[in-house]
Amino acid sequence: MTATPSKFIKSKDVAVIGIPINAGQPRQGVEKGPAKLIEFGLLNQLEEMGWKTHHTSNEELVVKLQPKHDPDVLNLKQPKWVSAVTKTISEQVRSSAIDGKFVLTLGGDHSLGLASVSGVFAAYPDACLIWVDAHSDINTPASSPSGNIHGCPIAFLTGIAEDHPDFRWVKPCLDAQRLVYIGLRDIDDGEKKIIKEKNIKAFSMHHVDKYGIGKVVDIALDHVNPDRNRPIHLSFDVDALDPSVAPSTGTPVRGGLTFREGHYICEALAETGLLVSADIVEVNPDLVDEMAAFQTIQVGCSLARCCLGESLL
Helix, strand or coil, X not given: CCCCCCCCCCCCEEEEXXXXXXXXXXXXXXXXXXXXXXXXXXXXXXXXXXXXXEEECCHHHHHHCCCCCCCCECCXXXXXXXXXXXXXXXXXXXXXXXXXXXXXXXECCHHHHHHHHHHHHHHCCCCEXXXXXXXXXXXXXXXXXXXXXXXXXXXXXXXXXXCCHHHCCCXXXXXXXXXXXXXXXXXXXXXXXXXXHCCCEEEEHHHHHHHCHHHHHHHXXXXXXXXXXXXXXXXXXXXXXXXXXXXXXXXCCCCCECXXXXXXXXXXXXXXXXXXXXXXXXXXXXXXXXXXXXXXXXHHHHHHHHHCCCCCC
């Protein structure tokens, strides 16, 4: 099958940007995800598909930006570190997107969405966002039960979060009507309220079961991209997949997307010719066991390849 020509990406250049951050949640190990995906051969795999890769690991940067003191502020944990990392890397994302490269960001925990979405929307202000996740990550600082920032990026990006001194740099770039969720199955009460109040299009696993993944993706695109003329950013948390598919992740929830359903989303979005960027996040190679880590890293690489045009035929 011939890959669909991109309407926005004019060269076969992909910026692979590591965001090895774990500060948005309490588990160690997720910061190793980007390096493990690279170690597994992701760059070579993309090059074999005809892409020219431009890799930035950001490992030294993330360590360098860690503050000596980072107390909780307005309920959020490690806000200064998360803010410094995401603000700095958002500029890398913006610059690569403006250069016309496909931007593939590797995580790291999902607080990195502050960097990727801010950067992509600075380059493509009319873009839309498809957030594939077991969780909706739209808690505000006040509504978050845990204070973990990986559960809050959408609240800042849509401008519904309370004013927070460490995140005033985040512009409310995301219109709630250009956001759609796929794969939800573990949502806090405060988040349910926000999703209903803001009338955000959200597909839980109930909808995937009811309609099938093909129909869900079609309805999602009809909502956020009705004329099929907007750039698409995909943010894919591997915990959207069932733990039997991607076990090595920090907040697994049973009853998730199958291997094929997850890959279908990436393939279908790539087929539109509108996908300009993607995140693959929350791969934690230190959890469960070595075989589970290998399986999850392998899945992360294959999802990334599908975003860049790999298909079954």
